[in-house]
Amino acid sequence: MKIFHWGVIIMMTKEETEKLKQDLKERGYKLTPQRRAILNVIIVNEGKHLSPEEIYDQVKMECPEIGLATVYRTVQLLEKMGILYKMNFDDGVSRYELVHSAEDHQHHHLICLKCGAIEEVEDDLLEVLEERISKKYDFSIENHDVKFYGYCKRCK
Amino acid sequence: MKIFHWGVIIMMTKEETEKLKQDLKERGYKLTPQRRAILNVIIVNEGKHLSPEEIYDQVKMECPEIGLATVYRTVQLLEKMGILYKMNFDDGVSRYELVHSAEDHQHHHLICLKCGAIEEVEDDLLEVLEERISKKYDFSIENHDVKFYGYCKRCK
DNA sequence: ATCTCAATTGAAAAAGGTTATTTTTTATCC
DNA sequence: GGATAAAAAATAACCTTTTTCAATTGAGAT
Ligand SMILES: [Mn+2]
Ligand SMILES: [Mn+2]
Ligand SMILES: [Zn+2]
Ligand SMILES: [Zn+2]
Numbered sequence: 001m002k003i004f005h006w007g008v009i010i011m012m013t014k015e016e017t018e019k020l021k022q023d024l025k026e027r028g029y030k031l032t033p034q035r036r037a038i039l040n041v042i043i044v045n046e047g048k049h050l051s052p053e054e055i056y057d058q059v060k061m062e063c064p065e066i067g068l069a070t071v072y073r074t075v076q077l078l079e080k081m082g083i084l085y086k087m088n089f090d091d092g093v094s095r096y097e098l099v100h101s102a103e104d105h106q107h108h109h110l111i112c113l114k115c116g117a118i119e120e121v122e123d124d125l126l127e128v129l130e131e132r133i134s135k136k137y138d139f140s141i142e143n144h145d146v147k148f149y150g151y152c153k154r155c156k
Numbered sequence: 157m158k159i160f161h162w163g164v165i166i167m168m169t170k171e172e173t174e175k176l177k178q179d180l181k182e183r184g185y186k187l188t189p190q191r192r193a194i195l196n197v198i199i200v201n202e203g204k205h206l207s208p209e210e211i212y213d214q215v216k217m218e219c220p221e222i223g224l225a226t227v228y229r230t231v232q233l234l235e236k237m238g239i240l241y242k243m244n245f246d247d248g249v250s251r252y253e254l255v256h257s258a259e260d261h262q263h264h265h266l267i268c269l270k271c272g273a274i275e276e277v278e279d280d281l282l283e284v285l286e287e288r289i290s291k292k293y294d295f296s297i298e299n300h301d302v303k304f305y306g307y308c309k310r311c312k
Numbered sequence: 313a314t315c316t317c318a319a320t321t322g323a324a325a326a327a328g329g330t331t332a333t334t335t336t337t338t339a340t341c342c
Numbered sequence: 343g344g345a346t347a348a349a350a351a352a353t354a355a356c357c358t359t360t361t362t363c364a365a366t367t368g369a370g371a372t
Contacts, residue, residue: 025340028347028348029348029349030338030339030340030347030348030349031339032338032339032348032349032350034349034350035349051329052329052330053329065350065351066350066351067350067351067352068330069330069331069332069350069351069352069353070349070350070351072329072330072331073331073349073350076331086246088244088246090242090244092328092329092359093328093329094329094330108289110289110293110295110297112295113298119293119295121289121293123285123288123289123292125284125285125288126285128281129279129281129282130304132279132281133264133266133277133279133304136279137266137275137277137309138308138309138312139266139268139275139304139306139307139308139309139312140306140307140312141266141304141305141306142269142305142306142307143304143305143306144302144303144304144305145301145302145303145305146300146301146302146303147300147301147302148286148289148295148297148299148300149297149298149299149300149301150295150296150297150298150299151295151296151298152293152294152295153293153294153295156294156295156296184318184319185319185320186318186319186320186367186368186369187368188319188320188321188367188368190320190321191320207358208358208359209358221321221322222321222322223321223322223323224322224359225321225322225323225324225359225360225361226320226321226322228358228359228360229320229321229360248330248357248358249357249358249359250358250359
């Protein structure tokens, strides 16, 4: 369902937009069309792990006056707010995805060494390992970043 | 045991040096004093995860004419040869460590969110998870990159 | 020991991604 | 609508990494 607003196609529901506005306001920030458009692009492209430049290209379609610096500033802000997660797939750019649940750990990623495809793994299965590490190393784990490199079904 | 050679303190054994020379030669590369000095710094600083700049600073003590570009070129070469592993701890620089065994997976890292300390975890314990992923996603795993973020014993 | 030639080097410039600065515009609140 | 503080655009600066290029070096052949 598309709702036009300020010349931007909004895929966020009214509730999501309100929630965002609320979150921003609580911290003394404003909800601007640019910020909404940027978050919207990320929501619409869920699972794609976009880079700032890629977000910029998408946002520009609806919002051609926007500057790249604004995209950088906004993803940083959204990360600081716990809405986005910054990733590194060693391809020279940072990439962002939505944080799924404020409580849960982020999912794992399977990265194909041949075609570069990135698949997501929702199973966590690290509880045993984390429990053991916490004890053995006296280290309290807050989150993890787990990447598996190999060959996807099409490339192996 | 230190052996002086070409004005450089060599911590590599004669055998290690020969092995390196052999490996390089097989691929049409040469063993130069710069390359030996760079690898030596990495060996001596095992566990420290040095960046190219940090390697450069160390190497310059023994080899003051060396250029930073040579360090970058050499760590890339050593990585391509499977001797080094390139890491990313999201601190703005790439970091390198020795590959422990050509067969084994690389160890995990515990990264303290407060003091930045990096601890190594030799336990792997991912066999069950990897087995399950291989089957469920039809993905053949070659290696993994596992980081745990949290608070170390001194910071928690 | 000298010669030859490809590989390697250091210095400097360029590239590429990200961040900071400055001025102008905008959102919010009254 | 007007005041005020945040955010935007544009541009420059920044920092790590790569490339370029002329000069040097290493290894094998002569
Ligand atoms: Mn993901
Ligand atoms: Mn390590
Ligand atoms: Zn693939
Ligand atoms: Zn710590």
